[in-house]
Amino acid sequence: MTIEKVVDFQELSLFLSDINKHKNSHIGFCGEKPAEIHQTLKEDFIGDDGDVTFFIARNNSGEIVAAIGLDIDETTAEVWGPFNQTPSVNLQHELWKNILNANPTVQTFEFFINKENTQQNMFMEEIKAEKTGEHLNLEMKEQDIDGVREIKSTPFVQSDFQAFEELHNKTFPNTYYDAKTIKERLNNENVLRVLKTKSNELQGYAYFEIDTEMEEASLEYIGISDEFQNKGLGTMMLKEALSEIFSYPQINEITLTVDNTNSQANHIYMKAGFKPKDVLISYRVDNA
Structure with a gap:
């Protein structure tokens, strides 16, 4: 397993689109349409210095299996993720550590996780995240x-x-x-x-x-x-x-x-x- 910064937003968009269609791996406000996700990635996940604020993990076959990114506004960031197709809890912690180390000026991280996404709700407990609300998506x-x-x-x-x-x-x-x-x-x-x-x-x-x-x-x-x-x-x-x-x-x-x-x-x-x-x-x- 390797962890790296994103280079290909198109590849990442397809991965996020696929994983976000399922309630048990869904992260709020990330969208499900590849084109919509791709546009948001280009607009909101590249810093003023051109640095990409998204990390991915690849398996031994080179496929993306996990990801995490930050939409940063000064010292606050909305977290896209963690997304994880594997059962590995350690992988999530490694991604989280990488994103923290790469963005030391961010002081507050905000997450929006589907209630049925058990894996990531448990991860919130592990990193001692504070629950701030419950929101209903209507369509x-x-x-x-x-x-x-x-x-x-x-x-x-x-x-x-x-x-x-x-x-x-x-x-x-x-x-x-x-x-x-x-x-x-x-x-x-x-x-x-x-x-x-x-x-x-x-x-x-x-x-x-x-x-x-x-x-x-x-x-x-x-x-x-x-x-x-x-x-x-x-x-x-x-x-x-x-x-x-x-x-x-x-x-x-x-x-x-x-x-x-x-x-x-x-x-x-x-x-x-x-x-x-x-x-x-x-x-x-x-x-x-």
């Missing part, structure tokens, strides 16, 4: 959507920003995209829609991203202001966002990740046509 096919006849939300404009920022920060504190980041990301395929009263008071918003090249879309955020809760506006914004997403002919399914303990929100998603796909457990390791 909707185009034929399952309950569309809307009338769109009541409008595209975001600059004058909406202050109210949007206040609502977004309150609804999703410490999230991965703050309000300013969302505004900066907006384009023809990254869409922010807002719902307002006749007097221009912000009632809610929905932000979603569409990648027509990869034929995928993600519903990132839906927020409703406290004073407008329990009036069906969340369900309405959800249906409007889904209707717009599926208006792109390249999109025929959408996935969504939510807190598995938020039964009220999850009921709304399932009522709109989403179906449960995977349960992911999130972990955190702080590098002392």
Whole structure:
């Protein structure tokens, strides 16, 4: 068995695609389509210095049998892996040691592991990872959507920003995209829609991203202001966002990740046509 840094992203993409299709070896947010994985590897797993942040293990026949990689953002990294087709626990520890030694500036490592991936959930115990949450992956096919006849939300404009920022920060504190980041990301395929009263008071918003090249879309955020809760506006914004997403002919399914303990929100998603796909457990390791 040999451990080395990745040279061929195409070969790695095919390996990850194959192993990630099975719940008992699935790692969250890595995807299952080789082209999608290949694009993400090129964009997120090469450092500013050109160094690749992915290690693989090969068997004596030269085939990839295990892998681990880091999507690094300053001192925090999302871990892709460990992926392991062998029963060897020692192999996982060797890969983990290699990735740690190669990235000494990373202080926090975040993992997202399928609940049915027993091997890697046990590995989390072995490296004393802290469990930080449980997340439900939902999926909707185009034929399952309950569309809307009338769109009541409008595209975001600059004058909406202050109210949007206040609502977004309150609804999703410490999230991965703050309000300013969302505004900066907006384009023809990254869409922010807002719902307002006749007097221009912000009632809610929905932000979603569409990648027509990869034929995928993600519903990132839906927020409703406290004073407008329990009036069906969340369900309405959800249906409007889904209707717009599926208006792109390249999109025929959408996935969504939510807190598995938020039964009220999850009921709304399932009522709109989403179906449960995977349960992911999130972990955190702080590098002392």
